[in-house]
Amino acid sequence: xxxxxxxxxxxxxxxxxxxxxxxxxxxxxxxxxxxxxxxxxxxxxxxxxxxxxxxxxxxxxxxxxxxxxxxxxxxxxxxxxxxxxxxxxxxxxxxxxxxxxxxxxxxxxxxxxxxxxxxxxxxxxxxxxxxxxxxxxxxxxxxxxxxxxxxxxxxxxxxxxxxxxxxxxxxxxxxxxxxxxxxxxxxxxxxxxxxxxxxxxxxxxxxxxxxxxxxxxxxxxxxxxxxxxxxxxxxxxxxxxxxxxxxxxxxxxxxxxxxxxxxxxxxxxxxxxxxxxxxxxxxxxxxxxxxxxxxxxxxxxxxxxxxxxxxxxxxxxxxxxxxxxxxxxxxxxxxxxxxxxxxxxxxxxxxxxxxxxxxxxxxxxxxxxxxxxxxxxxxxxxxxxxxxxxxxxxxxxxxxxxxxxxxxxxxxxxxxxxxxxxxxxxxxxxxxxxxxxxxxxxxxxxxxxxxxxxxxxxxxxxxxxxxxxxxxxxxxxxxxxxxxxxxxxxxxxxxxxxxxxxxxxxxxxx
Amino acid sequence: xxxxxxxxxxxxxxxxxxxxxxxxxxxxxxxxxxxxxxxxxxxxxxxxxxxxxxxxxxxxxxxxxxxxxxxxxxxxxxxxxxxxxxxxxxxxxxxxxxxxxxxxxxxxxxxxxxxxxxxxxxxxxxxxxxxxxxxxxxxxxxxxxxxxxxxxxxxxxxxxxxxxxxxxxxxxxxxxxxxxxxxxxxxxxxxxxxxxxxxxxxxxxxxxxxxxxxxxxxxxxxxxxxxxxxxxxxxxxxxxxxxxxxxxxxxxxxxxxxxxxxxxxxxxxxxxxxxxxxxxxxxxxxxxxxxxxxxxxxxxxxxxxxxxxxxxxxxxxx
Numbered sequence: 121x122x123x124x125x126x127x128x129x130x131x132x133x134x135x136x137x138x139x140x141x142x143x144x145x146x147x148x149x150x151x152x153x154x155x156x157x158x159x160x161x162x163x164x165x166x167x168x169x170x171x172x173x174x175x176x177x178x179x180x181x182x183x184x185x186x187x188x189x190x191x192x193x194x195x196x197x198x199x200x201x202x203x204x205x206x207x208x209x210x211x212x213x214x215x216x217x218x219x220x221x222x223x224x225x226x227x228x229x230x231x232x233x234x235x236x237x238x239x240x241x242x243x244x245x246x247x248x249x250x251x252x253x254x255x256x257x258x259x260x261x262x263x264x265x266x267x268x269x270x271x272x273x274x275x276x277x278x279x280x281x282x283x284x285x286x287x288x289x290x291x292x293x294x295x296x297x298x299x300x301x302x303x304x305x306x307x308x309x310x311x312x313x314x315x316x317x318x319x320x321x322x323x324x325x326x327x328x329x330x331x332x333x334x335x336x337x338x339x340x341x342x343x344x345x346x347x348x349x350x351x352x353x354x355x356x357x358x359x360x361x362x363x364x365x366x367x368x369x370x371x372x373x374x375x376x377x378x379x380x381x382x383x384x385x386x387x388x389x390x391x392x393x394x395x396x397x398x399x400x401x402x403x404x405x406x407x408x409x410x411x412x413x414x415x416x417x418x419x420x421x422x423x424x425x426x427x428x429x430x431x432x433x434x435x436x437x438x439x440x441x442x443x444x445x446x447x448x449x450x451x452x453x454x455x456x457x458x459x460x461x462x463x464x465x466x467x468x469x470x471x472x473x474x475x476x477x478x479x480x481x482x483x484x485x486x487x488x489x490x491x492x493x494x495x496x497x498x499x500x501x502x503x504x505x506x507x508x509x510x511x512x513x514x515x516x517x518x519x520x521x522x523x524x525x526x527x528x529x530x531x532x533x534x535x536x537x538x539x540x541x542x543x544x545x546x547x548x549x550x551x552x553x554x555x556x557x558x559x560x561x562x563x564x565x566x567x568x569x570x571x572x573x574x575x576x577x578x579x580x581x582x583x584x585x586x587x588x589x590x591x592x593x594x595x596x597x598x599x600x601x602x603x604x605x606x607x608x609x610x611x612x613x614x615x616x617x618x619x620x621x622x623x624x625x626x627x628x629x630x
Numbered sequence: 631x632x633x634x635x636x637x638x639x640x641x642x643x644x645x646x647x648x649x650x651x652x653x654x655x656x657x658x659x660x661x662x663x664x665x666x667x668x669x670x671x672x673x674x675x676x677x678x679x680x681x682x683x684x685x686x687x688x689x690x691x692x693x694x695x696x697x698x699x700x701x702x703x704x705x706x707x708x709x710x711x712x713x714x715x716x717x718x719x720x721x722x723x724x725x726x727x728x729x730x731x732x733x734x735x736x737x738x739x740x741x742x743x744x745x746x747x748x749x750x751x752x753x754x755x756x757x758x759x760x761x762x763x764x765x766x767x768x769x770x771x772x773x774x775x776x777x778x779x780x781x782x783x784x785x786x787x788x789x790x791x792x793x794x795x796x797x798x799x800x801x802x803x804x805x806x807x808x809x810x811x812x813x814x815x816x817x818x819x820x821x822x823x824x825x826x827x828x829x830x831x832x833x834x835x836x837x838x839x840x841x842x843x844x845x846x847x848x849x850x851x852x853x854x855x856x857x858x859x860x861x862x863x864x865x866x867x868x869x870x871x872x873x874x875x876x877x878x879x880x881x882x883x884x885x886x887x888x889x890x891x892x893x894x895x896x897x898x899x900x901x902x903x904x905x906x907x908x909x910x911x912x913x914x915x916x917x918x919x920x921x922x923x924x925x926x927x928x929x930x931x932x933x934x935x936x937x938x939x940x941x942x943x944x945x946x947x948x
Contacts, residue, residue: 504754507761615653622639625648
């Protein structure tokens with residue numbers, strides 16, 4: 121029986137037309153850009169400060185703020201807080217601080233600081249910092265001796281200020297003076313401690329220097345760690361150095377946040393302080409003007425735009441909005457091309473996790489994990505375990521395997537991207553389970569083939585969803601998701617042959 | 631193959647009336663087969679009970695394991711009287727998870743492929759099936775123990791281990807297309823085409839085998855036994871058509887696949903039913919199924935009785 125109902129086409133049209141018109145409206149009348157603009161780079165940085173107040177204790181919060189200086193301009197900033205706090209922004213020495221005060225509070229407290237930072241080409245340092253007074257000798261007792269040894273070593277190998285600083289950095293990073301270093305660092309081998317030591321040594325050698333804390337501006341990062349470097353005051357200019365054996369120069373994308381020895385935030389009257397920093401490269405850089413105009417002219421429109429959400433939520437939606445696209449690709453691959461993969465949406469999840477690991481690493485990692493999991497599975501087969509415990513054992517051993525692998529990679533110096541946090545472990549376990557059955561029932565060739573096609577499909581989806589134009593479009597124009605919905609609807613009753621069926625039924629035609 | 635060639639190929643397939651996967655689902659399975667009827671065929675225990683209630687012969691059910699704690703005692707007690715039997719997941723597909731025991735010696739179970747299982751091996755295998763490894767979506771499954779089919783000697787020369795079966799597709803209760811599926815040494819005792827079994831087209835009018843397809847190529851002799859496959863008269867053919875037709879009245883599934891085996895003592899038995907039968911039957915018959923389906927649609931008002939449907943099929947599909 122042929123159903124003549126075209127209801128799904130009508131519905132698709134009803135959904136497609138308005139969402140596409142809305143898309144066009146945004147492009148034509150609101151000037152939302154169709155392509156990502158990489159020229160005018162701006163970043164949104166967000167610091168989230170949280171703590172638990174002590175019972176009936178006055179609360180005083182101090183946090184450092186970045187400032188428009190050097191090659192960075194803060195174009196917009198705002199503060200969000202829970203509850204009525206007194207608020208004041210001060211300039212304290214080289215730094216800008218914000219102070220929040222309240223007589224008492226209960227429940228977890230939050231403060232948000234959000235700023236839009238732009239790299240500016242003008243290097244106008246209108247407000248030149250005065251050289252800090254040399255800190256009083258901070259070394260005690262035998263540390264002075266050790267410090268002197270290091271300074272002497274550096275002096276003996278240097279010709280001028282520049283080379284002296286290089287030697288100081290080298291001597292701290294190298295292990296030639298291991299004993300002295302251990303003594304001076306007091307067992308703390310963090311970057312911060314090493315930078316602090318460099319500053320102290322320079323000060324001891326009568327060279328004015330100070331420590332700088334800042335963040336690296338990169339495209340997408342959550343829970344960003346503070347970077348530390350130091351500035352040395354030369355005769356007429358300030359130079360920055362970083363504790364890095366390969367390159368002392370501070371990369372241009374390091375945004376100085378504050379200077380000095382304190383920590384980023386100080387809270388009296390609270391415990392469990394936590395500062396989380398998020399950074400996102402702005403897609404809206406170019407449209408921020410448009411949006412802010414739209415904000416004035418049409419407040420409701422702006423309210424419903426994604427840019428109005430907190431940064432971490434924006435990040436989540438940036439990923440979520442890629443799913444509809446992935447779904448459509450799956451529809452096309454399955455129903456029009458006719459390639460089968462493991463599970464329906466498993467390739468999308470794998471593709472999304474490839475975003476974290478990059479394609480090549482992801483493919484390797486995935487294959488290694490699957491191979492390992494299959495090995496465990498076949499071993500467990502001999503122990504005759506029930507399904508769910510068996511799956512749990514596989515899941516756990518896969519995670520431990522990844523843990524060991526990450527540690528190995530770390531120690532071997534392959535720091536780059538073993539970030540497997542988002543790797544869908546549970547789904548991976550199901551894949552392993554499914555694969556091991558296919559392996560036994562239908563043979564290894566079939567299982568490997570299926571695994572390979574799954575990876576192929578995942579790779580295709582990955583290549584599409586990581587395209588910067590695609591990501592940009594999906595995020596700036598979420599209404600496109602509705603267009604894809606309409607497309608999926610209209611493909612819902614596609615009855616044509618799948619491409620692979622041309623080959624499958626080929627023998628009938630001969 | 632260029633894009634133009636692909637379109638040409640698709641046009642040829644359309645002219646031949648070959649039914650593709652999308653068209654099968656969108657035009658035949660989804661609009662016709664009502665969802666609530668699926669459990670009748672997806673659950674082999676239910677199919678069997680329904681068949682017995684309708685006087686349709688099926689392999690006798692010895693025991694159904696419904697919960698894991700039955701495995702230890704009840705299951706083995708129930709097996710005691712039998713020397714041979716087949717163990718199947720109630721929700722299995724494509725013959726996955728089936729264990730065929732041919733002999734029992736001192737609590738050791740001899741399987742059809744010659745290997746042996748201890749009592750522990752068997753109870754582990756049963757509990758694996760129960761945990762839903764073979765069922766769609768992995769939900770808890772039941773395990774069925776039934777009569778082991780001793781197939782009719784007519785197929786002896788063209789079978790390599792395993793059970794040959796006959797697949798009939800019925801549409802609106804009319805036998806539309808059928809094939810004989812033969813296991814080979816490459817197919818691990820299974821008779822599915824995509825698992826390297828042989829598909830042999832069967833003439834609905836006469837019940838005689840026609841061309842055969844193995845690994846997507848037309849063959850005339852069995853690759854293991856070198857015996858001519860063509861022109862074999864399948865015994866009990868009228869009975870087979872009758873069973874296939876009656877199973878439509880039993881389930882109400884408009885587009886249905888019926889799997890039938892011929893036991894040397896009991897004659898044709900229905901092994902299982904399928905609400906989404908595969909499309910390989912077209913390859914085995916070297917022709918598209920769509921013209922037949924459309925012909926049945928045209929004459930759907932003429933089918934007043936079981937006999938009229940069989941009559942129609944025998945007259946039109948050869």
